[in-house]
Amino acid sequence: MSCTSSSMDIVPDDTFNDFAPLSKRRRVSDCSRSCEDSSCAPLKKFWFPDGDIVLEIQTRLLKVHRRRLQCSVIFSDMLHIPQPFETDQIDGCPSVALVGDALADWEVALAWIYHHDEFLNQVVTFDILSGALRISTKYEIPGLRRWAIEELSSRWPVDVVSMRLNALPHAAEAITLAQECNVPEILPAAFYALSVQKFHASADGGRSHLVLSPNDLRRLIAGREALQDALLRIAVDPLTEPGCANNAACAHCAPRRAEYWRARLAPDPKSPWSTWLVRELDWMLRDDAFAGTLCPACFHGHMSTIKWRLGRLRGAMPGFFLL
Known part of the structure; x- marks a missing residue:
């Protein structure tokens, strides 16, 4: 499995090479570290004293629960593989470094996992949508991905006649996100929303060349x-x-x-x-x-x-x- 852990020795398997969310860390003689010993700082809102796994993302530590992460197909598979006794730990828990992930994206995903009702009732910004879609696609979280696609499709619908003014902001970013995360159904409306904007204006049209491939x-x-x-x-x-x-x-x-x-x-x-x-x-x-x-x-x-x-x-x- 190519989802190699920074703190767990995972048996390699080319099946998951496209995901590669975890990176192997050098084994140290003292396998247990405290959060004070780490170069990362705990993120308080996702640091649960009874958590049993630590995620290292950018420069922050998140102590969460394995059972919560099993909504992800990737984490569910990884966590069911027996691990060697001596694995690098932080605060008494196995740790994994999620290389290449953005902390803001994981905050969105964990808000959906831990505070589901509040998450669904909040005002949805494009940053929330993009974070939810990136994490749910990379780590295969079906429920979160469905929600993100439904929200994207409400802004950039299959039938362009249904498109409204909220399709104009972030149209260029939506195109790039749809290409990255395989959501082709929103592309015609997103392109159309961007095409009607005047390029000389200081809006999405004027900076599309900075965003699009x-x-x-x-x-x-x-x-x-x-x-x-x-x-x-x-x-x-x-x-x-x-x-x-x-x-x-x-x-x-x-x-x-x-x-x-x-x-x-x-x-x-x-x-x-x-x-x-x-x-x-x-x-x-x-x-x-x-x-x-x-x-x-x-x-x-x-x-x-x-x-x-x-x-x-x-x-x-x-x-x-x-x-």
Whole structure:
């Protein structure tokens, strides 16, 4: 098992090489150390006197309970392997150093493990989401991973029409996190949320080149170009959509319909984002005030055109971003 312990001699097994959460530490003659002897300091809120295992993360010590850690497939497997009698200990407990992990991420995971109800009722920030997903993915904690994916999907839903303003912050980080932790279902919405933001603004769009990989930055640019092309086609000819079954437009309603489309989809120079095409089309479907002014034939043509364009965008969004 490649999950080698800093304080436990684990039999190597290539099966878990992708995880490698624990690193082997040099054996010392005195196997038992106190927390005062360690170069790390105890983290009080996760230092339980009756704990039976110590986690060393960055420069902090966490004394927790083995039974609590067994919600993790990786820890459950590791802790069921018999250990040699002489293993390095801290405060009378076996210790493991979680090399490469962030303390903040583990604080999220342990809050979910120890204070489950409070955890579920808190305000969920992106840092909490990312920490939960990274630890639950690396150490295989199914319940925590499901929760994190559900929360991510509520911000970056599969159906981009359901996306709201809370999808705009951290969109670039969400893309990187989804790639790292294998959550591809949020990628179209996260890319779309980032693509509508103006790059000259001091928001996510303006710093996406610092967060995204070169491949993902290429996807973002390709998607922005595809969306701009779609918007331009509508601006040039608002009333005609090839393939749409009903494009009826009478001489009386046609000029007002064309003006309506162009006005609704025109970018607002004062807005921090460009035309949010999917959202605008969704709102236009519910704009009864304007639709009610059209003759029956133009009403059906107007609604059919909106639905057709919205459906096409929904289906094309992953392809726009080369997903």
